[in-house]
Amino acid sequence: MKLKLKHIALCTVFIGLNLQGQEKKASTNFDNYAYTEAIDSYENLIKKGHSSEEIYKNLGNANYFNANYEEAATWYGKLFTLENTTIDAEYLYKYAQTLKSLKKYDASDAWMQKFEDRKATDNRSALFTNSPDYLTEINKNSGRYSIKNESINSKGSDFAPSFNGAKLIFSTARDTGFITKKIHKWNSEPFLNLYSAEITAEGNLDHVVPLSKKLNKKTHESSTVFTKDGQTMYFTRNNSDNGTFARDEKGVSRLKLYKAILKEGEWKDIIELPFNGDDYSTAHPALNADESKLYFASDRSGTLGASDIFYVTINADGSYGTPINLGASVNTESRETFPYISENDILYFASDGHPGLGGLDVFGIDLAELERTKAKNLGEPLNSEQDDFSYIINETTKKGYFASNREDGMGSDDIYGFLESKPLDFNCYSNLKGIVKDEKTKEIIADAVLNITNANGEIIGKGISDSTGNFDLDSTCDEGTYAIVASKENYDVGSTSFKITSTTDINDLEILMTTNFTPADLGADLAEKLNLEKIYFDFDQSYIRKDAQAIMEKVVAYLNQYPNTKIRIGSHTDARANDNYNLSLSERRANATYDYLVKKGIDASRLTFKGFGETQLTNACDNNTNCSSEKHQLNRRSEFIVVE
Structure with a gap:
């Protein structure tokens, strides 16, 4: 494309x-x-x-x-x-x-x-x-279409088909002989105009003519959508000045959406839609099944990537709501464009951000399940290694059209007709929820890497347990036996198997993991053994900071894993303030660390604590040395020494 x-x-x-x-x-x-x-x-x-x-x-x-x-x-x-x-x-x-x-x-x-x-x-x-x-998933979705290159294609670019009753409307850069001088420098092709073709009873396209002189100006006109009664059309046109191609101060001609009304056989009352902008583009309109919402592509503020899919509500009085981004289920940091909404409210769109075969691929997603499901690649031969886009389908006849710049075409982009032999189930997925725990202590395990595997051991999905040990994964709906395999440093691999017998959710999976970690030696510092950061304190403070709490949880987990281990908490200060004050401050810090562990369920008999003041500095930042705040911070710490 x-x-x-x-x-x-x-x-x-x-x-x-x-x-x-x-x-x-x-x-x-x-x-x-x-x-x-x-x-x-x-x-x-x-x-x-x-x-x-x-x-x-x-x-x-x-x-x-x-x-x-x-x-x-x-x-x-x-x-x-x-x-x-x-x-x-x-x-x-x-x-x-x-x-x-x-x-x-x-x-x-x-x-x-x-x-x-x-x-x-x-x-x-x-x-x-x-x-x-x-690629395996795309292969499963493949083989559902028979496609053909349509006879209406030209040596120029032909794309963006749309239905209007028994006619197909499309955009073309074909040279009619009257626009040879209207060449766009982007790719040295003529400007785009809207054309119409009749869809014959046999399904062929015939009688290609320009749609309307009222619409086709010395600008790009493309990507249309019509209301079911055929009386209203939305279309894309680049920025213009009295019908002539125009650029902004940056040299860019933005795209805008327009609305036209059919009166006495002519498209009239052409107006620009109010949510266009001069510093961003709005293009490729699509209506949902009940025509209550207008979808489009845009790079306006709030866009995740190069272009996103948005929609506005069409109010009863003909006004429009505020544009709403469809979110990360559809949009990525790349290009999502050319939306089309089927009668069953399936959103089809082109993207090079979702995993595909190359260039733009066509994807589909159920608008009613945006938060639960993911976009599906329509597979080959509709998608290819090149750009495939502007997909439309009649869900009654299963016939439709799309555009592609694949190698067998007549021009830079061609329109292809297709017949869908087997529909794709866009609601076909299973949601898997559960928790990862230590097999011995039953403590939760956060940040465990999770792989969903099929009966052949192939990885079909990935995830990670959250800070509470829980996971929420989407998996295939294909019937069969599967497993979730968990891995994490200092643990042997753990797994749990499950069966999918129908499209269902599983909410009670539990993965137990056994530590392969050896206990710390007598006199060892648990912070070093567990490869933890030190427990640092703010200047002149003894409370446990939030960043320190995450470290303390790992100490708690270790002490639960080895219930016979006893430790001495040693707390320290930097060299600022006098010696007696620092000794008292370090004792408060040691006591705060002790209290935290006791509140977390560690028996007090396993803990002792002592404050050392500034007597055990980790660097040369004593009373006679001028040090940065960062270097002083290294001395304000707690340690955990194994004493039994």
């Missing part, structure tokens, strides 16, 4: 290059989204022996945004061969995506692992971690 304005190219990539002459021209073309010209300019620089991090980045991005993934992979690959540079993690993700488009899935997964190591909190990392067998 060529990422023109049609495809809501919502990425803002303004990377300045400190170059002269041709380098400056290349940079200007890139910053102005003239990616075709930028690619030519940068490649000429490479031929002349120029190379740099910025050139490789921009060549990679220019090709990526134009869906030239093989070329993008080449330049991203060169980028990561550079030494002594720290490349933003986003390039790791883009490189992994381009490798998928070359079917290099193992290499892609390796780069995704590097991305996860850098950005563990990224939603795409979580999706990758929780779907280690995503």
